[in-house]
Amino acid sequence: MCGIVGLYLKNPKLKPKLGKMFKPMIIEMTNRGPDSAGVAIYRNPVKKAQTKFSLAHDDANYDWKKIDVGLERALKCDCTVKKIGNHCILVTNAKEPAVVSWLKAHHPGVRVVGSGHTIEIFKEVGLPANVYDKFDLDEAAGTHIIGHTRMATESAVTTAGSHPFATGADLCLVHNGSLSNHNRLRENLRKEGMDFQTENDTEVAAAYMTWKLRGGATLKEALEDGLRDLDGFYTFLVGTADGFAVVRDPIACKHAVMAETDDWVAMATEYRAIAHLPGADNARIWEPEPTIVYTWGGHA
Amino acid sequence: MNEIDLHKVGVRGINSHLHNLPKNTNEKHWIIHNPMGQHSIACGIDAPLQIDIRGHVGFYCGGMNKDAELTIHGHAGVGTAENMMSGVVWVKGNSSESAGATGNGGLLVIDGDASSRCGISMKGIDIVVGGSVGHMSAFMAQRGNLVVCGDAGDALGDSIYEARLYVKGKVASLGADCIEKEMHAEHLADLERLLKAAKRKEKPSEFRRYGSARKLYNFSVDHADAY
Numbered sequence: 001m002c003g004i005v006g007l008y009l010k011n012p013k014l015k016p017k018l019g020k021m022f023k024p025m026i027i028e029m030t031n032r033g034p035d036s037a038g039v040a041i042y043r044n045p046v047k048k049a050q051t052k053f054s055l056a057h058d059d060a061n062y063d064w065k066k067i068d069v070g071l072e073r074a075l076k077c078d079c080t081v082k083k084i085g086n087h088c089i090l091v092t093n094a095k096e097p098a099v100v101s102w103l104k105a106h107h108p109g110v111r112v113v114g115s116g117h118t119i120e121i122f123k124e125v126g127l128p129a130n131v132y133d134k135f136d137l138d139e140a141a142g143t144h145i146i147g148h149t150r151m152a153t154e155s156a157v158t159t160a161g162s163h164p165f166a167t168g169a170d171l172c173l174v175h176n177g178s179l180s181n182h183n184r185l186r187e188n189l190r191k192e193g194m195d196f197q198t199e200n201d202t203e204v205a206a207a208y209m210t211w212k213l214r215g216g217a218t219l220k221e222a223l224e225d226g227l228r229d230l231d232g233f234y235t236f237l238v239g240t241a242d243g244f245a246v247v248r249d250p251i252a253c254k255h256a257v258m259a260e261t262d263d264w265v266a267m268a269t270e271y272r273a274i275a276h277l278p279g280a281d282n283a284r285i286w287e288p289e290p291t292i293v294y295t296w297g298g299h300a
Numbered sequence: 301m302n303e304i305d306l307h308k309v310g311v312r313g314i315n316s317h318l319h320n321l322p323k324n325t326n327e328k329h330w331i332i333h334n335p336m337g338q339h340s341i342a343c344g345i346d347a348p349l350q351i352d353i354r355g356h357v358g359f360y361c362g363g364m365n366k367d368a369e370l371t372i373h374g375h376a377g378v379g380t381a382e383n384m385m386s387g388v389v390w391v392k393g394n395s396s397e398s399a400g401a402t403g404n405g406g407l408l409v410i411d412g413d414a415s416s417r418c419g420i421s422m423k424g425i426d427i428v429v430g431g432s433v434g435h436m437s438a439f440m441a442q443r444g445n446l447v448v449c450g451d452a453g454d455a456l457g458d459s460i461y462e463a464r465l466y467v468k469g470k471v472a473s474l475g476a477d478c479i480e481k482e483m484h485a486e487h488l489a490d491l492e493r494l495l496k497a498a499k500r501k502e503k504p505s506e507f508r509r510y511g512s513a514r515k516l517y518n519f520s521v522d523h524a525d526a527y
């Protein structure tokens with residue numbers, strides 16, 4: 001099971017309504033994935049010299065000010081933190097690897113769930129409606145958003161095992177399906193220096209993409225190589241800095257449907273998630289073909 | 301003419317209402333509003349009704365249909381008209397995978413494209429697709445006709461028994477035990493009847509016919525490689 005949903009706005013006038021438009025989409029997918037939910041929203045881009053981190057901690061009352069002060073002192077940088085639910089958006093002009101290793105050494109309970117210039121990732125166990133409220137997404141403005149509702153099959157129901165999984169700067173992955181060679185692939189990727197926080201199969205797919213992209217592959221190449229190296233059945237939805245990409249395995253038995261109007265492009269596991277969007281009745285609707293990488297927003 | 305709003309009565313409300321109509325009802329024409337992509341709309345109808353669904357539907361719409369004529373004015377989700385017995389299901393838009401799966405009879409028309417596994421395990425249904433079909437269409441097909449006015453994806457008619465497949469465009473590849481066959485007068489007549497029923501403008505002579513080589517019917521050690 002699992003449900004995946006994505007919405008990309010072609011009409012900039014709709015940006016202030018992104019969170020509101022997306023809410024019924026992800027909630028409609030509740031019975032495909034009631035265990036946990038997550039979204040990656042693209043909004044408020046930071047300056048070129050800055051990086052925006054999405055951080056999470058199991059303790060909802062975690063004192064994020066400690067991170068702010070500690071980082072500024074240790075790395076002699078500027079930081080701002082904004083607490084949202086049990087997550088925090090950290091913006092800093094420090095170098096990304098330095099921030100990640102400092103967090104790991106001094107605050108091992110803090111998880112980096114995403115980073116880049118525009119991406120913000122929020123994910124948590126529980127029903128999609130509760131998760132959506134927890135992170136104030138109803139009022140969120142932005143250019144595009146992808147989401148996931150999880151029915152756990154391959155690993156435990158935890159926040160860390162929830163989607164989306166970050167795959168690089170401003171990139172993240174949500175997945176419907178399951179991978180059968182994730183254990184072997186995880187071991188191979190560990191040898192290549194990749195870190196893993198969970199036993200989750202999607203995290204392996206995300207790490208695979210990260211590894212490919214670091215090696216210089218374009219997103220399209222990484223996804224096409226994935227068709228060869230990832231064994232299992234899946235529909236992937238990948239959020240990028242300026243759009244999203246969709247790819248299905250060659251057998252394509254995990255559902256996917258896409259719809260497009262002059263105002264937006266949407267992707268979902270089932271059309272009923274898209275049906276709530278204004279103009280959906282007259283949208284062009286089709287099922288994406290297997291092994292074809294579909295992209296919107298110019299990336300890849 | 302009778303109208304029902306799915307938004308108000310839900311899928312179960314619509315289906316139980318249609319199921320409870322007597323077979324000889326005078327209330328024959330029904331319009332369903334606000335389908336909102338919900339699943340199993342107008343499944344198991346067993347009366348000669350005319351049903352118009354105004355919008356896009358989810359999975360299994362018109363499943364097990366008997367005698368009714370259903371028109372979906374939009375996109376149809378997975379498994380449209382699955383296991384249909386008789387009657388007509390007409391999709392004005394595209395359809396997702398497994399359209400007409402295991403259909404026993406009746407006519408399924410898809411004006412647009414039909415995605416993968418169209419007519420999988422079909423058992424007597426006639427399917428006419430105005431656009432193209434995806435991979436593994438007519439997989440293990442047993443009886444009936446699949447007419448494709450566009451192209452067919454990989455492994456068309458894999459492990460087919462006795463259904464007849466007609467494709468106007470390109471076939472990406474044929475599945476195990478599916479071969480091209482000669483078009484005889486009876487096939488052209490069949491095709492003409494089906495194209496007319498589906499209001500298509502294509503001519504029967506533009507199509508090629510595919511069917512079973514009948515080598516996988518029974519296990520034969522000589523064919524072990526093909527299994």
